Amino acid sequence: MDNPLTLEPLFHLGPVPITAPVLVTWAILALLGLGSWHATRHLSLTPGRLQTVLELFVTAVDTQLRDTLQRDPARFRALIGTIFLFLLVANWSSLVPGVEPPTARLETDAALALIVFAATLWHGISAQGLKGYLATFAEPSWVMIPLNVIEQITRTFSLIVRLFGNVMSGVFVIGILLSLAGLLVPIPLMALDLLTGAVQAYIFAVLATVFIGAAIGDQPPAASTQETRP
Amino acid sequence: MSFDWWTLGLQTVNVLVLLWILSHFLFRPISEMLARRQAAATDDLAHARAARADAEAARADAQAQEAAVAARRADLLSSARQEAETTRRSLLEEARQEVETLRADAQAKAAQHRIAAVHALQDEAAELAADIAQRLLSRLPETARTEGFIDGLVAAISELPEHTRAGLGADAPLPVRAAAEMSAAETGSLAARLSEVLGHPVTLSVRSDPTLIAGLELDAPHAVVRNHLRADLDHIRQELLKHD
Numbered sequence: 001m002d003n004p005l006t007l008e009p010l011f012h013l014g015p016v017p018i019t020a021p022v023l024v025t026w027a028i029l030a031l032l033g034l035g036s037w038h039a040t041r042h043l044s045l046t047p048g049r050l051q052t053v054l055e056l057f058v059t060a061v062d063t064q065l066r067d068t069l070q071r072d073p074a075r076f077r078a079l080i081g082t083i084f085l086f087l088l089v090a091n092w093s094s095l096v097p098g099v100e101p102p103t104a105r106l107e108t109d110a111a112l113a114l115i116v117f118a119a120t121l122w123h124g125i126s127a128q129g130l131k132g133y134l135a136t137f138a139e140p141s142w143v144m145i146p147l148n149v150i151e152q153i154t155r156t157f158s159l160i161v162r163l164f165g166n167v168m169s170g171v172f173v174i175g176i177l178l179s180l181a182g183l184l185v186p187i188p189l190m191a192l193d194l195l196t197g198a199v200q201a202y203i204f205a206v207l208a209t210v211f212i213g214a215a216i217g218d219q220p221p222a223a224s225t226q227e228t229r230p
Numbered sequence: 231m232s233f234d235w236w237t238l239g240l241q242t243v244n245v246l247v248l249l250w251i252l253s254h255f256l257f258r259p260i261s262e263m264l265a266r267r268q269a270a271a272t273d274d275l276a277h278a279r280a281a282r283a284d285a286e287a288a289r290a291d292a293q294a295q296e297a298a299v300a301a302r303r304a305d306l307l308s309s310a311r312q313e314a315e316t317t318r319r320s321l322l323e324e325a326r327q328e329v330e331t332l333r334a335d336a337q338a339k340a341a342q343h344r345i346a347a348v349h350a351l352q353d354e355a356a357e358l359a360a361d362i363a364q365r366l367l368s369r370l371p372e373t374a375r376t377e378g379f380i381d382g383l384v385a386a387i388s389e390l391p392e393h394t395r396a397g398l399g400a401d402a403p404l405p406v407r408a409a410a411e412m413s414a415a416e417t418g419s420l421a422a423r424l425s426e427v428l429g430h431p432v433t434l435s436v437r438s439d440p441t442l443i444a445g446l447e448l449d450a451p452h453a454v455v456r457n458h459l460r461a462d463l464d465h466i467r468q469e470l471l472k473h474d
Contacts (some may be wrong), residue, residue, distance in 0.1 A: 036256035078253035111241035
């Protein structure tokens with residue numbers, strides 16, 4: 001078994017080394033992109049099964065965002081929904097033989113956490129302005145400024161480590177069992193890994209939502225409180 | 231442990247690209263479809279409410295028309311009943327008046343018949359009385375049918391006005407009708423009594439008339455003096471008719 005903390009390039013595109021997580025992510029990207037394009041080509045007011053599932057998913061994301069942020073979920077729907085969907089598919093990609101989930105690598109988790117961190121800054125500044133957002137670091141007192149700054153960094157690292165640890169450990173344990181006990185023994189653990197992957201995707205998406213919600217403040221814009229809620 | 235910064239960069243770009251793709255091909259179309267469906271549902275609800283309002287208005291109109299028809303029907307029935315009642319009363323009144331007229335006519339005719347019957351009975355009774363009197367007097371002597379009435383005739387003539395009495399028998403015999411043939415003595419006695427009452431001598435022209443039953447009648451051109459039973463019976467009958 002390879003060392004999960006090391007990453008070897010599969011090939012190079014010019015100076016750029018292409019690693020397995022990147023390749024799997026491209027596959028996931030193609031899968032989700034083509035799937036979305038295909039699923040939403042012929043939407044109708046009387047939905048079929050696939051459209052019903054997609055609408056249910058979008059509605060669930062909207063509901064979660066609205067309940068957490070207490071405001072219009074339209075601006076945050078794509079980011080949180082994409083994170084959750086990508087993490088779910090990436091975590092479950094371990095079921096494909098020979099495929100290692102890209103989330104079992106620190107770089108992928110760090111990329112996701114970096115995007116969440118950037119989105120937190122962007123939405124916080126958009127909602128409260130630069131001064132207003134920076135002023136939140138001095139709450140409840142200016143004494144808290146260092147701790148709040150450290151918190152921003154540590155919670156981003158906690159996102160990375162939590163996701164990386166859970167997914168990597170699952171993959172590692174399954175790999176060990178597979179090498180020791182044979183073909184059918186790891187199946188229960190693979191099922192557990194499915195649950196772990198879904199839970200981790202949900203936790204990552206919820207935490208991202210909470211971080212963004214904390215950045216944009218508690219006072220929702222009056223005009224955006226009315227959202228189309230099916 | 232190693233950390234591949236190229237992988238970090240590529241994965242960041244990959245996730246951002248995926249974010250754009252899903253935003254463009256998944257979340258936006260689905261959310262727009264949800265909004266369209268909600269709008270369509272809202273429109274359908276609005277249309278349904280409008281249709282329901284229209285239906286309720288139509289039902290209210292129908293109920294109002296039904297009530298108007300019922301009221302109109304009630305009015306027509308009431309007016310028809312009143313008209314029928316008026317007609318019935320009019321017919322009853324006409325019938326009653328006709329019955330009253332017929333009854334009055336019948337009563338008048340009955341009264342006329344009764345009066346005629348009474349008159350007939352009176353005539354019959356008078357005739358019967360005359361007949362009875364005639365039968366009874368036929369059993370008496372002939373002189374009793376004339377002589378007993380001379381005093382009454384003389385008394386009646388004496389009550390005539392003076393100028394009437396003066397004219398009686400002055401230039402012609404006095405016509406006298408008697409119920410029976412008078413003897414010469416009776417005629418002479420009567421002439422003597424009349425001459426005495428009239429104040430001048432008179433002659434008599436006597437003829438018998440059995441219809442008088444009994445008695446005498448002076449039948450002068452200017453005066454008629456009756457003293458016989460036929461005149462009495464006629465007088466009684468006239469009195470009876472007068473009392474009716």
